[in-house]
Amino acid sequence: MEELKEIEKVGFKVDEKERTGSFIQKDNEVISFKSFQEGVEVLSIDKAIEKYPEIKKNYYGKGFEEINKDYEEDTEGGYFIRVKKGVKTLFPVQACLFLKSKKFRQKVHNIVIVEEDAELYLITGCTSAKETENSYHIGISEFFIHKNGFLNFTMIHSWKEDIEVEPKSIAIVDENGIFISNYISLKPVKKIVMYPTSVLKGKNSRARFNSIIISYPDSYQDIGSRCILLNQNTSTEIISRAISYGGKVIARGHIKADSPNVKGHLECKGLIISENGTIHAIPELETNYRDVELSHEAAIGKIKKEEIEYLASRGILEEEAQSLIIRGFMNVEILGLPEIIENEIKKSIYSVSSGI
Amino acid sequence: MLKIENLSVKSGDNLILKDISLEVKKKDITIIFGPNGSGKSTLIKTIIGISGYEVVEGAIYFENENIINLPVSKRASMGIGIMFQNPPKIHGLRIYEIAKYLNKNENEIKKLAEKLNILEFLRREINVDLSGGEIKRVELFQVLLQKPKLLLLDEPESGVDIENISVMGNVLNEYLNENECSALIITHTGYILDYINAKNGCVLIDGKIRCKSEPFKIFEMIKKSGYKICEKCEDGRIERN
Numbered sequence: 001m002e003e004l005k006e007i008e009k010v011g012f013k014v015d016e017k018e019r020t021g022s023f024i025q026k027d028n029e030v031i032s033f034k035s036f037q038e039g040v041e042v043l044s045i046d047k048a049i050e051k052y053p054e055i056k057k058n059y060y061g062k063g064f065e066e067i068n069k070d071y072e073e074d075t076e077g078g079y080f081i082r083v084k085k086g087v088k089t090l091f092p093v094q095a096c097l098f099l100k101s102k103k104f105r106q107k108v109h110n111i112v113i114v115e116e117d118a119e120l121y122l123i124t125g126c127t128s129a130k131e132t133e134n135s136y137h138i139g140i141s142e143f144f145i146h147k148n149g150f151l152n153f154t155m156i157h158s159w160k161e162d163i164e165v166e167p168k169s170i171a172i173v174d175e176n177g178i179f180i181s182n183y184i185s186l187k188p189v190k191k192i193v194m195y196p197t198s199v200l201k202g203k204n205s206r207a208r209f210n211s212i213i214i215s216y217p218d219s220y221q222d223i224g225s226r227c228i229l230l231n232q233n234t235s236t237e238i239i240s241r242a243i244s245y246g247g248k249v250i251a252r253g254h255i256k257a258d259s260p261n262v263k264g265h266l267e268c269k270g271l272i273i274s275e276n277g278t279i280h281a282i283p284e285l286e287t288n289y290r291d292v293e294l295s296h297e298a299a300i301g302k303i304k305k306e307e308i309e310y311l312a313s314r315g316i317l318e319e320e321a322q323s324l325i326i327r328g329f330m331n332v333e334i335l336g337l338p339e340i341i342e343n344e345i346k347k348s349i350y351s352v353s354s355g356i
Numbered sequence: 357m358l359k360i361e362n363l364s365v366k367s368g369d370n371l372i373l374k375d376i377s378l379e380v381k382k383k384d385i386t387i388i389f390g391p392n393g394s395g396k397s398t399l400i401k402t403i404i405g406i407s408g409y410e411v412v413e414g415a416i417y418f419e420n421e422n423i424i425n426l427p428v429s430k431r432a433s434m435g436i437g438i439m440f441q442n443p444p445k446i447h448g449l450r451i452y453e454i455a456k457y458l459n460k461n462e463n464e465i466k467k468l469a470e471k472l473n474i475l476e477f478l479r480r481e482i483n484v485d486l487s488g489g490e491i492k493r494v495e496l497f498q499v500l501l502q503k504p505k506l507l508l509l510d511e512p513e514s515g516v517d518i519e520n521i522s523v524m525g526n527v528l529n530e531y532l533n534e535n536e537c538s539a540l541i542i543t544h545t546g547y548i549l550d551y552i553n554a555k556n557g558c559v560l561i562d563g564k565i566r567c568k569s570e571p572f573k574i575f576e577m578i579k580k581s582g583y584k585i586c587e588k589c590e591d592g593r594i595e596r597n
Contacts, residue, residue: 309405309407314498314499316429318427318428327448328481329448331448
């Protein structure tokens with residue numbers, strides 16, 4: 001099946017080997033949801049609300065309420081993933097949101113709950129069939145990381161030139177909790193607008209955002225990450241790498257320290273390969289407190305000739321030297337992923353950087 | 357092996373090398389001395405083909421082929437290896453990754469890394485978070501993995517502690533002997549001369565070769581009288597002595 005190939009490109013293993021759970025939705029139809037480990041629930045959002053009505057009261061929309069932000073309520077489908085207290089996933093849980101029909105508007109609402117002392121690696125791949133045209137995807141996601149919980153959430157986007165997407169996500173992190181968000185977009189797309197936010201509510205909680213974005217001609221990607229530090233000893237790091245082969249990238253970052261004794265660092269690097277490319281880095285730091293440590297670092301430029309010639313002087317062809325530098329720039333090792341996912345992403349970066 | 361004929365090189369509007377002729381034969385090691393800014397690094401970079409240095413006249417023959425219009429990678433694959441004085445940082449690319457590119461024999465990679473005391477930082481990014489001396493050892497490591505026929509070394513020992521100069525000197529000497537390799541070496545300190553068997557030397561002053569002689573003789577003379585004596589000197593005077 002042609003579709004399976006597309007799905008596998010975004011880290012979804014059709015054979016479900018080395019996965020703890022699996023969810024797949026095509027357009028607005030949930031195809032399947034499974035869990036292979038006790039203490040890990042993977043359901044469709046509708047099934048979950050039917051089974052546990054209290055989710056509606058305790059979680060649904062609560063993340064957005066926390067930051068007084070509206071969200072689309074006319075969603076259809078989405079996943080519900082919950083890892084029970086103390087449970088750690090052996091392998092990642094995988095989810096795939098797939099666009100198939102022409103001019104379709106896929107709108108999903110996802111909820112992920114990591115209970116106390118639990119740990120979850122989640123990989124979500126969003127992609128489309130070749131025959132899709134002018135479609136739209138909006139993913140509302142709410143992540144709740146309870147005390148001492150750990151969530152590593154990786155989202156891989158692989159769209160087409162005529163697709164517009166608008167993910168909206170909120171993570172609420174309790175005491176000692178850790179939220180790591182990785183975002184990877186390596187394929188052409190018409191438009192992406194997203195500004196995922198994490199709220200560090202509990203003491204000593206941490207959040208890290210990593211994004212790797214490639215932009216192609218005629219595309220518009222306004223992509224940022226925001227962290228609100230609400231309690232003592234919370235800290236965050238926001239790291240982004242953007243490469244423009246001709247499109248426009250707005251790389252935003254915002255750290256808001258709403259408590260003393262917090263730390264945050266923002267690092268935003270951009271590489272412009274084509275003369276028609278645009279990268280606009282907008283790092284923002286904000287606080288009303290004195291005892292905070294916030295910093296940012298932003299740099300945009302082209303590949304230095306000196307670096308290419310240095311590698312060429314080792315006998316590496318100039319084109320290959322350029323790909324090596326690009327691959328190095330998009331260093332996926334920073335994502336802290338389990339080896340199996342890291343290798344999958346490396347493979348796809350390899351094919352992208354060699355093909356240009 | 358390498359034959360430079362009447363080479364003049366410009367960088368921007370400045371004529372840096374003026375009518376240089378120099379030959380490095382097979383197994384020959386030639387040392388280039390000269391004050392800062394005399395054009396030594398320009399000469400080496402021009403041989404490998406780094407951009408920004410324009411050959412306005414003359415030719416560079418490597419194994420009888422004029423290489424001045426060949427890309428850098430081609431010159432390297434023909435057998436020219438270079439160790440830069442200030443190599444750039446390559447973020448995200450690890451030393452072992454490039455090593456595997458240069459040499460498919462993992463055993464050889466490991467053995468050379470051990471000899472140069474760099475085994476522990478093979479997982480580091482190229483020239484990132486390395487001290488000056490470590491960078492030099494990593495440079496020598498890379499260039500020797502390439503198995504070049506001609507080595508171009510730009511101040512290989514600068515910034516390296518005495519102990520590691522000896523490590524590098526011995527590794528270099530072993531490579532030169534075992535592979536019948538030729539070399540063109542820039543040195544300020546002269547330390548490297550204690551480890552290799554260099555028979556030819558020359559002094560570059562203001563883009564011109566001012567004298568040719570045995571490297572030790574030149575080095576002693578510079579130590580005693582500085583480069584001033586070379587400025588006054590007629591071409592080849594020491595040689596005649």
